[in-house]
Amino acid sequence: MSEPADLTDFGTAVPDDFRDALAGRPGAPDLTGDDWLRGLPRTMAELAHRWDLVADGPVWHGVCAVVVPCHRAGEPVVLKVSWPHSEARLEHLALREWGGRGAVRLLAADPAHWAMLLEPLSHDRDLTSIGLLEACEEIGGLFRQLDRPASPQFDLLSAQTDRWIAQCRKGSPLVPRRMTDQAAGMMTDLREGCDGRLIHQDLHFENVLAAERAPWLAIDPKPLSGEWTFAVAPVLWNRWDEAAASYSLRTQLRLRLGLVAEAAGIDESRALAWSFVRLVCNAVWEAAESEPDQHMLSVFVTAAKAMLE
Numbered sequence: 001m002s003e004p005a006d007l008t009d010f011g012t013a014v015p016d017d018f019r020d021a022l023a024g025r026p027g028a029p030d031l032t033g034d035d036w037l038r039g040l041p042r043t044m045a046e047l048a049h050r051w052d053l054v055a056d057g058p059v060w061h062g063v064c065a066v067v068v069p070c071h072r073a074g075e076p077v078v079l080k081v082s083w084p085h086s087e088a089r090l091e092h093l094a095l096r097e098w099g100g101r102g103a104v105r106l107l108a109a110d111p112a113h114w115a116m117l118l119e120p121l122s123h124d125r126d127l128t129s130i131g132l133l134e135a136c137e138e139i140g141g142l143f144r145q146l147d148r149p150a151s152p153q154f155d156l157l158s159a160q161t162d163r164w165i166a167q168c169r170k171g172s173p174l175v176p177r178r179m180t181d182q183a184a185g186m187m188t189d190l191r192e193g194c195d196g197r198l199i200h201q202d203l204h205f206e207n208v209l210a211a212e213r214a215p216w217l218a219i220d221p222k223p224l225s226g227e228w229t230f231a232v233a234p235v236l237w238n239r240w241d242e243a244a245a246s247y248s249l250r251t252q253l254r255l256r257l258g259l260v261a262e263a264a265g266i267d268e269s270r271a272l273a274w275s276f277v278r279l280v281c282n283a284v285w286e287a288a289e290s291e292p293d294q295h296m297l298s299v300f301v302t303a304a305k306a307m308l309e
Contacts, residue, residue, distance in 0.1 A: 004055040005068050007048035007079075010041040013068075018061040022083060036083055040066070043081060043113050051108060051117055053079060060123055062220070064088065069120060077107060078121075082114040087202075087222040090154060092116050094223035097198060102145030103218040104209070121217060127205035132242055135205050136256050138216050139235055140263025142203065143228050146218065150198040150225035157199075157226030161191040164281050174287035174297060175280065179304055183280035186273050199226045204234035229271040232260050233278035236303050237296075243303075250306040272307055279304035 005013040014037065022033030047053065048070075056076065057069040065082040082088040092109035095116070099105070108117040127135040168184040171177055200207075200221040211217045224230075236243075236253050246252035257275060261268040283300035286292050 004057050005059045007044045007053060007055050007068065007070070010044040013059050014040065014066065015059055015061055018066065021063070025083075031084065033083065040081070043115070044068075044079075047079060047081070047110065047113065047115050050110075051077075051079075053077070053117075065220075067123070069123075072117075076120045078118045080116045080118055084114050088114060090223050091221055093151075093153060094198060094200075094221045097148065097151065098146055100213075100217075102142050102214075103200075103221065104211075119211075121219070122210040125210040127208045127216065128239060129210075132239060133255070133259060135208075135239075136235060136259035137263045139203055139205070139208065140260040142200075142208065142216065142218050143231065143260070143264035143266065146198070146200055147228060148198050150196060150223075154198065154223055154225040156195045157224055157230060158191045158195050160224075161187045161194075164277075167284050168280065172284050172287040174292065175283045175301060179280050179301070180284060182308075183277045186277055190270070190273060190277065194227050194230065195225050197225070197227055199224050199228055199231045201226070201231055202234055203231055204238040206238065207234075227270075227274075228264055228266050229261075230274045230278070232257055232266075232271040233275040235260055236275055236279070236307075237282075237299050240299055249302070250309050253303060253306045276304055276307040279307065 019037055022037055025033035052072050053070040054072075055068050055070050060067040060069075064085055065080055065088070068079045070077050070079050082091070092106060092111060095103055095106035095118075096109070100119070104121055105119040106116060107119060109115070127138060130138075165184045165187050168180040168187070171180040200218055201224045202220060202222040203218055207220050208216045208218055235256050243249055243252045243256075257271055258268055261271045279300045283297055283304065286297045286300060
């Protein structure tokens with residue numbers, strides 16, 4: 001069993017694959033991934049002192065954050081520190097507004113260090129551990145629990161679409177032009193009246209963990225002021241191997257979308273339109289990378305086709 005991380009001497013505790021992923025990454029002005037990693041041990045020591053934390057286990061990590069199970073005054077807690085990036089900027093505010101209803105409970109936050117203290121969840125049990133159709137229904141139920149008006153601090157979905165429309169109109173040789181043209185046209189219509197609800201725009205099977213006080217709770221919200229029909233798309237491109245192995249990809253993806261929409265009480269046709277748009281935009285963004293992930297590019301294009309067949 002791995003030894004608990006030492007929060008007062010954190011340099012050797014950072015997993016190599018996380019360090020390699022951030023090395024050289026450009027970020028906020030005057031900050032690179034290397035700069036942030038060099039400062040991370042000092043940040044962890046400061047947070048441990050301020051919040052009276054002692055690590056209980058080894059470091060976990062996602063794409064953009066390190067997570068350490070700890071205890072404080074004998075109570076289990078989790079420390080999360082994120083690489084500074086725009087999607088995580090208001091994560092603490094969204095969790096505070098949800099107040100633990102449908103999402104992990106926020107215990108404390110230090111926005112200046114992109115740090116949060118959270119309730120512990122079962123990090124090794126998420127919605128990939130149950131049947132796919134049941135998992136879709138659980139996600140739809142979380143849409144209902146998380147739904148509430150968005151406060152003015154959150155970015156507006158309508159404002160984001162201006163940039164996305166321009167990118168789709170510019171297009172990419174790796175993405176069918178008929179798709180990018182159609183996505184741009186659809187966004188022009190969808191953007192009207194699409195703001196106002198606090199949504200979790202990355203609510204997929206691995207971002208829902210088992211908990212003691214509730215069967216399932218959402219994590220990593222990437223909050224936005226938008227509409228819940230926009231939030232269905234990640235359910236389509238996650239657990240992709242199961243979709244690809246099904247007898248009909250179109251039927252499988254449409255079933256997922258329909259189950260989430262029904263459980264959430266949202267308009268299925270609008271969810272389908274937004275899902276097509278997000279898949280096409282993801283394909284355009286992936287194609288623009290210096291070394292596109294060909295598998296993910298294929299996933300986005302193939303799923304987008306299935307939305308409109």
